[in-house]
Amino acid sequence: MPSVTGGQAAVETSDVLLSFGEETAWGTKPNTAFQALRITGESLTGQKQRGRASEITKVKQRAKGFTNQESAGGGINLALSFGTFDSLFAAVMGNDWSTPLAINGASADISTVAAGNKLTSTTANKFSAIVVGQWIRLLGFTANGGANNGFARVIAKTSNQDITLAGKTVTDETPTGTNAKIRGSMLVNDNQTQSRFLQKQLGTAGFLHYPGSIISGASLTGGVGNAFTGSFQAICQDEVRSAVNGSTGAVLDAPTGGFHDPVGNFGGVWLDDAPLQANVQSTSVNMTREGAEMDYAMGSPKAVGARWGMFGVDGDATLFFKDFDLWTRAKAETQGRFAFLTRDDAGNGYIFEHLGAILLNPQVVAGGPGQAVAVQYTIEGNPSGDAVNRTFAIHRLPIA
The missing domain is CATH 2.40.30.20 (Elongation Factor Tu (Ef-tu); domain 3)
Structure with a gap:
């Protein structure tokens, strides 16, 4: 029999579709088919900043408020899958992927x-x-x-x-x-100023558009007992309701590959191109565009421009402690390459690589009776200092 009608108290999250198009002009909807994302949650929302004059009156009441600024933004939560988030990684790192x-x-x-x-x-x-x-x-x-x-x-x-x-x-x-x-x-990472036009479809109720979106940060964490998960942070020019799909034609389906299992499909860690001789419990990457902001001017509460900020990346790694080799390296602040590989069930992989990493602040901890001693290192991202002189790279490595 057909489904009943009128049974929902609200739009269900399963009916929310988040998609995007790559802008060619900041804040302007691109004439392209949007690409759907796979998400585990999101917090994109609009916000108004209000002000009022400090009037002194006999009736002891506040003056009428007015809107100073309108802005939007939030997080896009994810479980890592191959090919799904490549465009957002490109936006936060300010560059294009090399030709496969x-x-x-x-x-x-x-x-x-x-x-x-x-x-x-x-x-x-x-x-x-x-x-x-x-x-x-x-x-x-x-x-x-x-x-x-x-x-x-x-x-x-x-x-x-x-x-x-x-x-x-x-x-x-x-x-x-x-x-x-x-x-x-x-x-x-490089110096391009990329932006995305984000769209949130709320079932049959309509759409919320987020033009001029700067991907201002990205994080990724994986470890024993947890899939590789993370989020992207977006700063948007505005939040606009629309009854019309912003995509040119149907929204393209998101890739359907498996999620990245950090246990069975973890490919290990390299330090200065040599496999790390230590068992890894967890590792994370945190990318930011420091100073990324919207700019406002008189005459409109909506942002008139944006600043993309400076790219930076840090992270951490927790390892089983066996000797003082890495501890000594951390104390000496030795700079080098730190890379790790993660794959999906089919074997498609990414290598996330700090090009000028310094391991810092080793925390050697005896957590309790009968436990293995672990050590956590902060990974400080720095320019590599070589001919490339960049801070971070992602390598996309398909199985075929």
Whole structure:
């Protein structure tokens, strides 16, 4: 039989759809199909700042109030899934993702080479799209149980046919035919001023639009007993009710891949390109755009412009304590790379990488009788100081 009518006291959260379009002009709805997001909750809302004159009157009452400013913003809560939030990560980091690598073997022209820990090709310009500093994924290798498959960082590029790897050790192998594959895409913080047009659909009641939205922060945390979860923070020009869908055409469905399990699908941690020899209990990343604000002028309560602020990132990691190696490093304030890998059930992965991390403030704690001793480190993000001289990178590494 059909569903009954009139049974809901309110719009249910299951009928709320959050989507966005990438703005080309700040505060202006883009002519594009919006992309739906997968959320675990949200707190986007509008707010008015009111004022009044301090009049002295015989009747002892306040003067009439007036609106000084209108603003909007809030949080978008999430469980990490592959491909869902790439545009929001780009907005908070102020850059575009690099073109995804789609490098396949041709007549067995890709080889891993043990001497120098290299990846080579017999075809000119085979690796022209690969960038030094980028993490790549090797697929299609079969020797030694596929030991050459996996994740490696490119640390040198002798030519477009010869690159040096770190993060994993390879052996000599040349997969037959087209079997060898190289995948990857990189996002590094930079100076773009990106904004999004956010839209919240409230069932059949209508829409709330949030133009000129700056993604002013992002957080991600994973650990034993918890999926990788986090949130994005948005500062918006306004909150506007609309009866009309802002999307050009239907809203595009969100990706449907699995969520990232930080236990079974955690890929480990690298410190200066070497696998960390310690068991990790939890790790987190917190990105901010410090100083991001809306700007107001006389004549309108709505923001007339925005400031995107300065990008910064910090985090933490909790490890089992076995020795003083990392503790000593923290005390010495040694700067280096700190990266961790997380994947979904299908194997699609991200590597989140601090390019100039300093581990600080080790907290070595004996929590109680019969417990393992843990140590928590604060991860301070800094510019790398090398030719790249950026602070943070995310590497998108699909399984195919």
